[in-house]
Amino acid sequence: MSWQSEHIWIEVRTGSRKLSNFFWALVVFLGSLGFLVVGTSSYLGKNLISFFPSQQILFFPQGIVMSFYGIAGLFISSYLWCAISLNVGSGYDRFDRKKGRGCIFRWGFPGKNRRIFLRFRLKDIQSIKLEVKEGISARCILSLNIRGRGTIPLTRADENWTPRQMEEKVAELALFLRVPIEIEI
Template identity: 65%
Template structure:
């Protein structure tokens, strides 16, 4: 079973959002191996699995259930035994939806959920590059749904 098959078993349908799909394993330092050359092993595994890279990266998802009064966020952590991060929060503990704007060389627009006693939980990646319309619309809809204010930083 390759990693994408395993991801399909673990994730809800339609929730896997892969990143870095164009990444390819290489051997830039010409790693020495007593066995089969490392570059040949990479090529062999790529043919065998149909994948270009051993590590599959993707984002998580957020599930808001107003009926039960909970928010579940799913994130992939660093690859290790317990890499699935699945915190749950009570909707009543959500203080606000926060938008962070940073302009300049390291510009980004990030959406956060401010949780009482937990701090800010990111809802978007820093590299998503939302348009101004999107970064205004998403938090407005979410704040309306959760009945919380919007803060802009």
């Protein structure tokens, strides 16, 4: 989602609260719970849930491995749910031509650097860079090349933009900021 006027451009960035993240967090949680139930059932020697036959599984070594996978999956699942609940990666990009300032804001994990806030002058922007990787895992990444700060990415690698949509976005932003475009293929 973006908002644009004659002098201000605001681009709102979605974070971890995406449908795919909810799906994978749920799949990992349910899968790890299944592994943990089978490992525990093999330890106790009886089926805790009827559709998980664990009597053929010996506790040593298969039951231990299943329990380990279950516990590891619960940790991964809890990480995903924490990222979703904190909406890590969300924020906005704001460019104000009238004041000649730009800022990029993102939320991170709790701690010292929970809020990531970068301010810069628009005249320090050297170019807008579009990185296109083709192949099996094709991706387009939009970033700013800022004097003294290097390259700062604006989009994530997993955002599903078509090359055409990304080209249009880059052209609009470059026209608004009055800077050149760099394309890296």
